[in-house]
Every structure is written in C-alpha cells, then in structure tokens.
Amino acid sequence: MSPTVIIIFLFIVAMTLVITYYAAKRTKSTSDFYTAGGGLTGWQNGLAIAGDYLSAASFLGIAGAIALFGFDGFLFSIGYLVAYLVVLFVVAEPLRNLGKYTLADMINARFNAKKVRGAAALSSITIVIFYMIAQLVGAGALIQLLFGIEYIWAVLLVGIMMTIYVLFGGMTATSWVQIIKAVLLMVGTVILSFLVLKNFNFNIMEMFTHMKTATPHGEAYLQPGVRYKIPLDTISLMLALVLGTAGLPHILMRFFTVRDAKTARSSVMWATWIVGIFYVMTIFLGFGAAAFVGADLITSTNPAGNMAAPLLAQALGGDILMSFISAVAFATILAVVAGLVLSGASAFAHDIYGQIIKKGKATERQQMLAARYASVGVAVFSIILAIFAQSLNVAFLVSLAFCIAASANLPVIVYTIFWKKFNTAGAISAILTGLISALVLVSVSPSVMSPEVGAAIITGNPLFPLTNPAIVSIPLGFIGGLIGTLVSNEINAKKFAEVKVRANTGGFKQL
Amino acid sequence: MAKTAEELRLEKAIRDEQDLQGSKSTLHVPDFEQIERSAGFKDLMKKKKQFLIPTTILFLGLYLLFNFVISYTNWLDAPFVGDIPWVWVFAFGLFAMTWILVTVYMKKAARFDRMAEETLKEFGYEEKEDVR
Numbered sequence: 001m002s003p004t005v006i007i008i009f010l011f012i013v014a015m016t017l018v019i020t021y022y023a024a025k026r027t028k029s030t031s032d033f034y035t036a037g038g039g040l041t042g043w044q045n046g047l048a049i050a051g052d053y054l055s056a057a058s059f060l061g062i063a064g065a066i067a068l069f070g071f072d073g074f075l076f077s078i079g080y081l082v083a084y085l086v087v088l089f090v091v092a093e094p095l096r097n098l099g100k101y102t103l104a105d106m107i108n109a110r111f112n113a114k115k116v117r118g119a120a121a122l123s124s125i126t127i128v129i130f131y132m133i134a135q136l137v138g139a140g141a142l143i144q145l146l147f148g149i150e151y152i153w154a155v156l157l158v159g160i161m162m163t164i165y166v167l168f169g170g171m172t173a174t175s176w177v178q179i180i181k182a183v184l185l186m187v188g189t190v191i192l193s194f195l196v197l198k199n200f201n202f203n204i205m206e207m208f209t210h211m212k213t214a215t216p217h218g219e220a221y222l223q224p225g226v227r228y229k230i231p232l233d234t235i236s237l238m239l240a241l242v243l244g245t246a247g248l249p250h251i252l253m254r255f256f257t258v259r260d261a262k263t264a265r266s267s268v269m270w271a272t273w274i275v276g277i278f279y280v281m282t283i284f285l286g287f288g289a290a291a292f293v294g295a296d297l298i299t300s301t302n303p304a305g306n307m308a309a310p311l312l313a314q315a316l317g318g319d320i321l322m323s324f325i326s327a328v329a330f331a332t333i334l335a336v337v338a339g340l341v342l343s344g345a346s347a348f349a350h351d352i353y354g355q356i357i358k359k360g361k362a363t364e365r366q367q368m369l370a371a372r373y374a375s376v377g378v379a380v381f382s383i384i385l386a387i388f389a390q391s392l393n394v395a396f397l398v399s400l401a402f403c404i405a406a407s408a409n410l411p412v413i414v415y416t417i418f419w420k421k422f423n424t425a426g427a428i429s430a431i432l433t434g435l436i437s438a439l440v441l442v443s444v445s446p447s448v449m450s451p452e453v454g455a456a457i458i459t460g461n462p463l464f465p466l467t468n469p470a471i472v473s474i475p476l477g478f479i480g481g482l483i484g485t486l487v488s489n490e491i492n493a494k495k496f497a498e499v500k501v502r503a504n505t506g507g508f509k510q511l
Numbered sequence: 512m513a514k515t516a517e518e519l520r521l522e523k524a525i526r527d528e529q530d531l532q533g534s535k536s537t538l539h540v541p542d543f544e545q546i547e548r549s550a551g552f553k554d555l556m557k558k559k560k561q562f563l564i565p566t567t568i569l570f571l572g573l574y575l576l577f578n579f580v581i582s583y584t585n586w587l588d589a590p591f592v593g594d595i596p597w598v599w600v601f602a603f604g605l606f607a608m609t610w611i612l613v614t615v616y617m618k619k620a621a622r623f624d625r626m627a628e629e630t631l632k633e634f635g636y637e638e639k640e641d642v643r
Contacts, residue, residue, distance in 0.1 A: 071598060075581075078605050082574050085612055089563050205593040212594045222596050223588045224581040231582035238578045242571070265620055272613050276606050498543040504555060505627035507636045508541065 005147065005323040012184075012331050016165065019176045023169030030367045033170035034101040034346050035256040042263050044179060046270020049254050051178030052339040053080075053245075053271070054185060054278060056138055056306075056332050057398055062279070063312075064305025066286020067298055070211070070221035072228050073286055077279035079241030084275065086246040086410075088268040093261035094417045094503035095252060102343075103252050103409060104351045107416050110499045111424045114356050119431040121351035123408040124249040126435060127401050128344035129382065131250070132337065134397035136386035138306075139333040145307055146326040151390055159383035162337040166345065166375045171257060174338045181328075181335035182274060188328040192309065193281040195316040196288030207287060214291045221290075233466045237399055240470030244402030247409030250336075250343040261506045288312050304395070341379050349374035392457075396447040399468050403442070407434030407473040411481050417503055419485075420496050426485030433480025434473060441469035541634055551630040555623060562619050566612055573608065577601055 027033055040048065055061075058080070065073030099106035104120035136155055143154035165173045200207040208222065215221045228234040245251060255264045289298060289308035292315045301307040313325040349370040354362045362370065412430040415422040442448065444463035450456035466472075502508050546552055580586055587598035 071596075071602075074602065078574075078577075078602055082570065082605055082609055085567075085570050085609055088613060088616060089567055205595065208594040208599075222594070222599070223585070224598055225585075228582075231579075234582045235575075235578050238574075242574055262620075262624060265617065269613050269617055272609060276610060280603075280606065494544060497547040500556075501543045501546045501552065504559065504623075505552075505631050507627070507631040 002319055002323060004320055005326060008323050008327040009147070009330065012327050013161070015180065016161070016173075016177050016331075016334065019180070020165050020169035020173040023173035023176065026172055027168070027170040029364060030101075030350075030371060032172065033368065033371050034253075034342070034350065036171040036175050038257060038259050040175060040257045040263075040267075042258070042266030043270050044175070045254060045258050045263070045267035047182040047274065048175045048178040048257070049251065049267060049271035050274040050278070051180075051182035051185075051335045052250055052254060053275060053336075054182070054332065055135060055336045055398075056142055056329055057134070057395075058278075058282075059185060059189075059332050060142065060306045060309050060329055061138075061304070062282045063285040063289060064298065064302075064308035065227070066283060067289035067293070067308040068295055068305045069227040070215065070217060070286075070290075071224050072226045074279075074283055075224065075228065075234075075238070076241060077282065079238045080245070081272070081276050081279055083242045083245035084268055084272045086243060087251070088265065088272075090417070091246045091252065091413055092255050092264045092268050093506075095413075096255045096258065096261045096264040097503050097506045097509065098499065099256060101253070101256055101350045102346050103247075103249060103413070104347070104355075107412055107427060108355075109502070110416050110422075110495055111427055113424045113427075116424055116427045116431075117351050117355055119428050119435075120409075120412070121347040121356075123404065123431050123435045124347040124351075125344060126439075127247075127404050127409075128249055128340050128347070128378070129385070130397045130404070131248075131401040132340045132344070132378075132382040133385050133389055134394040134401070135333065135337050135340065136382055137389050137392065137394045139337070140386065140390065141302075142306060142329060142333070145302060146310065146329060152387055155383060155386050158333055158337060159379055159386075161334050162341050163376060163379040165334070165338045166341045166379070167372055170371075171342060174335075174342050175254075175257060177331075177338055178335040181331040184328045184331055186274065186278065188313075188325050189278060189281045189285065191321065192288065192313060192316070192325070193284040196284045196292075196312070199288070199292065199316070207284075210291060211287050216295060230466075232471065233468065236466050236471035237468040239474060240399060240403040240406050240468050243406035243410050243470070243474060245405070247405030247413065248401070249347065249405075249409075250339040253339070253343045253346065285309050285312060288316070292316060341375055341382075344378035344382075345371055345374035348378065396442075396467060400438070400442050400447075403468055403470045403473060404435060404438045406470055407438045407477040408432075409434070410474070411477040414478075415481050415485075416499070420493065421485055421491055422481065422496075423485050423488055423490040423492070425488035425490065426481045429484025430477055430481025433484075434477025437476040437480075438469055438473040441466075441473055445469060541636070546630065546634055549630060549633065551626065551633060555626040555630060558626065559623060562616070566616075570608060570612060574605060577605060 031037055095106050098109040104117045107120050108117050139158045140151045140155040143149055144151050165177055212219055217226055220226055258264050258267055289312040293311045298305050298308045310322055310325050314322040353370045354367050408431050411434055412427050441464050445467055446462040447467045448456055449458045449460050449462040451461050453459050587601060588596055591597045591600045
C-alpha cells in the first residue's frame with residue numbers, strides 16, 4: 001500500500017466518523033433514527049438515493065464488464081436507469097403519503113393485519129440479506145485487491161464501519177455518508193472520463209472507431225451478444241432490473257426521509273440525472289480500460305474485471321489517481337451497506353418487534369433500543385454469512401435480490417394503490433407467491449445447479465433453464481395476488497377510498 | 512454520564528411522542544368516500560390516469576421492445592454514423608426517454624399538486640395538521 005492510499009483512505013474514514021458524531025447528536029427519536037427526522041431536501045435525498053443505489057457492482061463491476069464485453073457490459077445500466085420511471089410513476093409518492101418507516105407501513109395503511117405486515121417484513125429481510133451478502137463478499141474481495149488486506153479483515157472492517165454509522169448516527173449519518181460518496185463517485189468518474197476522452201481527442205466517433213479493433217472481440221465488441229447469448233435469459237434479467245428497483249427496501253426507505261410527496265418526486269428527478277450521467281460515463285471508463293489497460297491485464301488482476309477502473313486510473317493518472325479511485329470504491333461500498341443495515345433493522349425492529357409483537361404499543365425508548373439491537377443483529381449476521389460465503393460466486397445474488405423485489409414487493413404495491421377489490425388474503429398471497437416462486441426457481445436454476453462438479457452449489461442438471469426467474473416469478477406474484485383476492489370475499493371500499501385519497505393528495509398523513 | 516444524557520434524550524422523545532398521540536385523538540376523521548366522489552378528486556384521478564397509463568405503456572413497451580430486438584435479431588448491429596452501431600443510439604435513446612419523461616412528469620405533477628390542494632381545502636383539511 002502506498003502512503004497516498006493510506007492518507008486518502010484515512011481521510012474518508014475520519015470524515016464519515018465526524019459526520020456520524022454530529023448525526024448521533026441529532027438522533028433522538030425513532031423518527032430521527034429511521035428517517036433522519038424526514039428533513040432532507042430533494043437534492044440531498046436525490047444524491048443519497050444515487051449513493052445508496054450505485055454499489056461497487058455498478059462502479060467497478062460495470063466499468064469492468066464494459067471493458068471486457070463491450071455493449072453487453074453496458075446493457076444492465078439501461079435497466080437500472082429506466083427503473084426510476086417505475087419508481088417515480090408508481091411508488092415514490094404513495095409510499096411517502098401512506099408510510100412511516102417501512103414498506104409494510106404503506107401496505108398496512110390499507111390492511112391493518114399482522115399477517116400482511118409479517119409477510120412484507122419477511123420479503124424485505126430476504127432481499128436485504130441477499131443484497132448484503134453480495135455486497136460484503138464483493139467488498140471483501142475488492143478491498144483485498146485494492147489495499148492488500150486479507151479477506152476476513154476486509155469484511156470485518158467494512159462491517160464495523162457500517163455498524164458504527166447506523167448504530168450511532170442512524171439515517172442522518174447514513175444519508176450523509178451516501179451523499180458524500182455520491183459526490184466523490186461523480187468527481188472520480190468525471191476525472192477518469194475526461195482523461196479517457198482527452199486520449200481520443202474528445203471525439204466520440206474516433207473512440208468508437210478505435211474500439212472496433214482494440215479488443216479481442218473485434219467488431220462484435222460494439223454489438224450485443226458477446227456476453228449474453230440466451231435471449232430469454234437476458235430478457236428475464238432485464239425485466240427483474242426494471243421492475244425490481246421499485247421494490248428494493250433500502251431504496252424505498254429513502255422516500256421516508258423527505259417531508260412530502262413533492263420532495264420525494266424531486267429527489268427521484270435528481271437521482272435519475274445523477275445515476276444516468278454516471279452510467280453514461282461508465283462507457284468511457286470501460287472503453288478506456290479496454291484501450292489503455294487491455295483485457296489481458298484486467299483479467300489477470302481479477303477475472304471478473306472488477307479492477308478495470310482502478311487500473312485505468314493508474315494508467316492515465318498514476319498512483320495518486322489510483323489511490324483516489326480506490327478510496328472512492330471503498331466509500332461506495334460503505335454507503336450501500338449502511339443503507340442495507342438500516343432497512344433490514346427497520347423491518348425487524350419496527351415491523352416485527354414494534355408492530356407485531358408489541359402491537360404498536362412499544363414506548364419510544366423500547367423502539368429505539370430495538371432499532372439499535374436490530375441494527376447490530378443484522379450487521380453481525382451478515383458479516384458472519386459473508387465470511388463463510390467467501391468462495392461463493394455471489395454475482396447472481398444481486399440479480400436475485402432485484403428479482404425478489406420485483407416479484408414479491410411490486411405486485412402488492414401496485415394492487416394496494418390501484419385495485420379496489422384487493423384484500424388481506426390477496427396481499428399475503430401476492431407477497432408469498434412472488435417470494436417463494438423466485439426462491440424456489442432460482443434454487444433449481446443454472447446459478448445453483450450445474451452438471452460440472454464444483455461449478456455451482458449443487459451438482460446436477462438444472463431443473464429450470466433461466467439464471468434469473470423474473471419472467472416467470474413476477475407474473476406469478478401478480479397472479480398470486482389476484483387468486484388470493486378472489487378466493488376471499490372480504491372487501492372494504494371505505495378503506496380503499498381512504499388510501500386512494502391519502503395516496504393521491506398527500507393529506508391526512510397522521511391517520 | 513453518557514447514560515444519563517441518553518436517558519434525558521429518550522424522555523424528551525417520549526414526551527414528543529405523547530404530544531403527537533394527544534393531537535391524534537382530537538383529530539376529526541373525514542368521510543373519505545365523500546372526497547372520493549367529489550368532482551375535484553375525480554378530475555384529479557382522471558388527469559393522473561390520462562398521463563400515467565399511456566406513458567407507462569410507452570416506456571415499458573419501448574424498453575421491452577429494445578430487449579427483444581437486441582436479443583433475437585441483429586437489426587441494430589448496423590452502423591449509424593461512422594463506426595457507431597444503431598444499438599448505442601437506441602440505448603442512449605432510452606436514457607433520453609427517461610430524462611424527458613421525468614421532466615415532463617415534474618411539470619404535470621405540479622398541476623396535480625394544485626388540484627389535490629384544492630380538493631383538500633374544499634374538505635377543510637389544513638396543511639398544518641400534518642404532524643410527523
């Protein structure tokens with residue numbers, strides 16, 4: 001490790017700890033803890049959403065994938081961005097108008113039933129755990145590469161940092177860590193993009209002409225099909241990405257940190273611009289890495305291509321830029337996992353403990369303690385899983401998390417807001433059908449089962465042909481909700497009128 | 512020492528929570544079905560649907576179409592200008608579509624806000640009742 005890396009690294013750690021110190025002073029109630037008191041502005045929350053969303057998989061993973069696979073590496077970014085239209089049009093405003101801390105709050109604004117809350121909390125926790133293991137295992141491997149720290153220490157380091165932010169600073173600290181990370185990430189990507197474009201004389205045409213012959217793939221590099229060769233599999237994955245974002249608990253939770261639907265809306269606008277511009281710049285990073293670092297060096301450093309961006313920084317800006325980019329990657333990891341801990345803790349402490357076990361009668365003090373215990377619990381549990389999952393290929397876990405979010409959470413959200421006949425039985429069966437079908441299908445898919453010994457968790461022929469089951473499990477989630485609703489004859493038009501009025505006008509929040 | 516400070520903070524938070532619950536009990540519950548049937552609210556829902564349904568079909572349709580075309584055909588492999596294939600143009604088109612629809616929605620939503628505000632005012636709801 002060079003001294004520059006250590007200095008920049010320590011600076012980032014120190015800065016986030018100072019934020020946590022001030023945030024801790026302001027974190028007095030459960031509302032402060034879960035939602036930063038609901039006082040974030042549109043641009044602040046927009047940056048925080050981007051900081052929560054752009055994981056190391058986005059930054060290092062997509063840059064590397066574009067470097068190695070060209071257009072196919074960029075493909076996911078389209079899904080990740082267009083997904084924000086679903087968030088904006090369907091979810092953001094009703095969620096802010098109806099909910100308090102969690103997705104389950106919003107669904108329970110219509111059905112005051114413990115079973116519905118339990119099912120919603122279960123699916124949120126499942127998504128958070130899968131997403132978290134993927135992030136932590138990825139983080140461990142990356143920090144090992146970036147800073148030369150052993151895997152187990154890398155996981156512990158990230159784990160301890162995220163626990164400190166959440167435990168003491170709650171949502172205020174988490175939000176500001178995410179905001180700063182988003183700014184650092186944008187600065188780093190702009191610098192790298194500028195250097196790459198400078199090498200192509202700021203001429204996009206020249207860049208494409210160069211890329212046509214610069215990689216082992218030749219002309220195919222600029223066309224789809226280098227990486228994803230099974231059409232239905234690609235479509236299924238892309239469906240999970242575009243519909244899953246609107247069901248990710250850590251993203252949904254961000255909408256409770258603003259005061260009203262109008263601010264929630266403007267935060268999506270900010271996030272869309274930041275995330276979109278970032279993804280456009282990953283093209284320059286990927287092309288630059290392919291052209292100026294070369295596929296051989298990228299894959300020999302890390303077979304998945306995760307080191308493409310840091311290596312590009314080294315090639316174009318020397319050690320200092322490489323150190324800066326590595327530190328940005330570290331900040332990126334921290335911001336995402338902190339958001340995940342908080343959303344997992346809210347499902348445990350607010351939904352399961354506060355609302356189901358204590359029936360909403362827990363005192364403020366009990367709720368606050370529960371929130372803190374749950375944060376530590378979620379953090380410790382994921383750290384332990386991540387340490388044991390080191391050798392697991394976790395790339396599919398992120399797409400699985402998106403798939404569960406799209407299959408278990410999106411149908412119930414859509415029905416709750418728009419369908420008058422929707423009822424308690426329908427809500428439970430929508431969540432459980434989506435959740436279970438996604439989990440079962442993925443456990444018999446090529447991601448988990450492979451005839452090659454050691455290639456996947458189970459040796460054997462996969463029973464389901466697609467690596468991502470979204471194209472089947474999302475419709476199943478919707479059908480589950482439909483059948484559950486029709487089987488039960490419960491209907492409450494009065495309650496739906498209330499939900500409809502509140503979701504669409506933003507009035508009567510305190511009911 | 513730290514513990515007593517912590518306790519004080521929590522006590523204050525409990526008081527705040529009790530205040531909040533106090534205000535809750537005095538609140539009048541409106542007749543939501545009456546609001547739902549009102550001309551203003553119906554108009555709001557109609558305007559919202561007129562915008563959201565076609566645009567959602569449009570963006571999801573274009574997105575899926577793009578994925579089908581690149582997965583099953585090589586129509587977009589041909590160059591657009593120079594060595595830039597069409598597929599990049601369409602991909603960027605989907606980015607531009609997202610930004611445009613967000614911008615258009617922001618404008619539309621400002622009008623929805625005014626309509627919602629009028630409906631709420633008509634039924635005697637004041638913004639200051641919003642206690643978080």
